[in-house]
Amino acid sequence: MPNLRPIRVLVAKPGLDGHDRGAKIIARALRDAGMEVIYTGIRQTPEMIVEAAIQEDVDAILMSILSGAHMALFPRVMELLKHNNVDDILVAAGGILPDEDVPAIKAMGIKGCFGPGTSTEEIIKFVRENIHPERLKTEV
Amino acid sequence: MQNIVQRLLDGDRRALARMITLIENEVPAAHRYLAELHRHAGRAHIIGVTGAPGAGKSTLVTQLVRELRQREHKIGVVAVDPSSPFTGGALLGDRIRMMELAGDPNVFIRSMASRGSSGGLASSTGDVVRAMDAAGFDPIIIETIGTGQAEVEVMHSAHTVLVVYAPGMGDEIQAIKAGILEIADIFVVSKADKPGADQAAAQLSMLLGLDPNRRKGPWRIPILKTSALKTQGIVEVVDAMQQHLTVLKESGMLAQRAQRQARSEVQALILHAVMQALKTRVSEDEWSALVEAITVGERDPYSVAGELLERIRLREE
Ligand SMILES: Nc1nc2c(ncn2[C@@H]2O[C@H](COP(=O)(O)OP(=O)(O)O)[C@@H](O)[C@H]2O)c(=O)[nH]1
Ligand SMILES: [Mg+2]
Numbered sequence: 001m002p003n004l005r006p007i008r009v010l011v012a013k014p015g016l017d018g019h020d021r022g023a024k025i026i027a028r029a030l031r032d033a034g035m036e037v038i039y040t041g042i043r044q045t046p047e048m049i050v051e052a053a054i055q056e057d058v059d060a061i062l063m064s065i066l067s068g069a070h071m072a073l074f075p076r077v078m079e080l081l082k083h084n085n086v087d088d089i090l091v092a093a094g095g096i097l098p099d100e101d102v103p104a105i106k107a108m109g110i111k112g113c114f115g116p117g118t119s120t121e122e123i124i125k126f127v128r129e130n131i132h133p134e135r136l137k138t139e140v
Numbered sequence: 141m142q143n144i145v146q147r148l149l150d151g152d153r154r155a156l157a158r159m160i161t162l163i164e165n166e167v168p169a170a171h172r173y174l175a176e177l178h179r180h181a182g183r184a185h186i187i188g189v190t191g192a193p194g195a196g197k198s199t200l201v202t203q204l205v206r207e208l209r210q211r212e213h214k215i216g217v218v219a220v221d222p223s224s225p226f227t228g229g230a231l232l233g234d235r236i237r238m239m240e241l242a243g244d245p246n247v248f249i250r251s252m253a254s255r256g257s258s259g260g261l262a263s264s265t266g267d268v269v270r271a272m273d274a275a276g277f278d279p280i281i282i283e284t285i286g287t288g289q290a291e292v293e294v295m296h297s298a299h300t301v302l303v304v305y306a307p308g309m310g311d312e313i314q315a316i317k318a319g320i321l322e323i324a325d326i327f328v329v330s331k332a333d334k335p336g337a338d339q340a341a342a343q344l345s346m347l348l349g350l351d352p353n354r355r356k357g358p359w360r361i362p363i364l365k366t367s368a369l370k371t372q373g374i375v376e377v378v379d380a381m382q383q384h385l386t387v388l389k390e391s392g393m394l395a396q397r398a399q400r401q402a403r404s405e406v407q408a409l410i411l412h413a414v415m416q417a418l419k420t421r422v423s424e425d426e427w428s429a430l431v432e433a434i435t436v437g438e439r440d441p442y443s444v445a446g447e448l449l450e451r452i453r454l455r456e457e
Contacts, residue, residue, distance in 0.1 A: 005164070005165045006223075006228055006230075006255075008161075027231060028231065030229070031224065031227070031229035031230060031231045032227055033227065033229060034227045034228045034229045035229050036223070036229065036232060036251075037229070037230065037231050038232045038251050039231060039232070039233050045243075047242070047243045048242040048243055051242045051243050052249075054154055054157055055153065055157050055242075055248055055249055055250060056157070056249075056251060057154075057158055057160065057161045084154070085154075086154070
């Protein structure tokens with residue numbers, strides 16, 4: 001059954017903050033849910049994240065950010081994806097994202113926004129349900 | 141969409157990335173694509189890097205890539221990590237150490253989960269390497285942990301195998317003796333900035349001295365010390381890799397190896413096809429009935445196997 005393949009997710013930490021406990025917890029939870037998780041480590045530039053997502057051909061990118069630089073970094077990631085003609089990767093964000101920024105973040109094409117209190121189950125469910133349908137096809 | 145094979149050959153890295161996904165997922169079209177890619181592959185020097193978890197493989201690979209970039213190479217990296225046998229999930233963290241290489245279009249890094257298939261891992265890794273090779277990457281480095289039959293099998297597809305050993309890993313030297321001594325072409329004692337590196341190198345040297353395989357034909361297996369911290373020994377490792385390839389070429393071992401490889405690849409494909417055919421043509425219920433019949437003595441394994449083989453053959457026509 002070749003279409004029952006694991007979902008591949010890139011968990012990335014853009015920006016300069018050095019805390020990745022939250023990102024690691026999410027990465028492990030996704031792994032335990034049967035996904036293949038590529039974890040990039042801290043202090044990633046948007047360029048690094050997008051290049052990794054392309055080479056790893058992931059189904060989803062989850063960015064976790066605490067530093068408050070999201071309004072600078074997220075648009076750049078989305079711009080680079082567009083620049084590379086990538087339109088089938090699900091992008092979601094977690095971390096400290098003020099409520100007033102959420103509409104703007106979603107308008108960028110970032111489908112999910114998860115605050116610090118979000119359960120890992122909720123994130124897993126979101127990823128499973130929002131993968132681009134084209135990606136789950138097994139033929140090109 | 142333009143043909144994925146053509147896009148890959150034209151250097152489109154998204155096409156390469158997608159091709160690797162198709163290979164990993166064993167989609168039916170993958171073999172057709174690989175057949176087309178085959179005549180564009182076969183040029184790359186394939187390097188295996190193996191050793192215990194934490195030995196410093198990914199760190200070493202990152203530095204090797206940096207040195208190879210100085211030498212104008214276009215490098216592919218395949219980092220294999222184990223999937224959980226329980227959930228099928230995997231945490232592919234090797235990318236962390238290699239992130240500094242991201243953004244360079246002449247470096248293509250792919251993390252692969254072993255996906256629990258013991259025989260399948262070696263063949264899918266080989267296919268991924270073939271796709272990178274056809275896309276013009278040379279050399280291609282495969283990183284796997286040095287435990288488990290599947291991982292050792294992966295190393296058989298490499299021309300040059302580096303076994304990484306870190307000092308202070310205690311009984312790990314026993315593990316090397318047990319399994320991967322035979323496949324090493326170059327030994328790397330990593331973390332040479334730490335105490336015990338000289339001792340580890342000496343121990344390895346003794347171990348190799350006892351082993352008649354210390355010489356592999358005209359090649360003498362070197363033991364090289366590296367420190368990622370001090371960026372030491374990397375040039376020597378890259379030199380040794382390239383010398384090893386030269387020795388393989390000049391001694392005719394490379395050609396022999398290619399022949400062995402071609403034969404075992406065809407055999408593996410046939411075995412795989414047979415197993416697939418069995419899977420699709422014999423239901424789980426039928427298996428249960430047959431197994432039951434054998435265990436109670438009504439049937440025997442030989443006639444059952446003969447019958448099933450006959451069925452696969454007839455249906456194929
Ligand atoms: N001191 C020192 N530490 C190193 C060196 N190379 C790797 N390490 C550390 O060893 C750990 C494991 O390294 P990694 O490359 O991930 O090992 P792998 O599991 O074999 O891929 C990491 O914490 C590295 O920072 C080295 O040359 N010197
Ligand atoms: Mg590693």
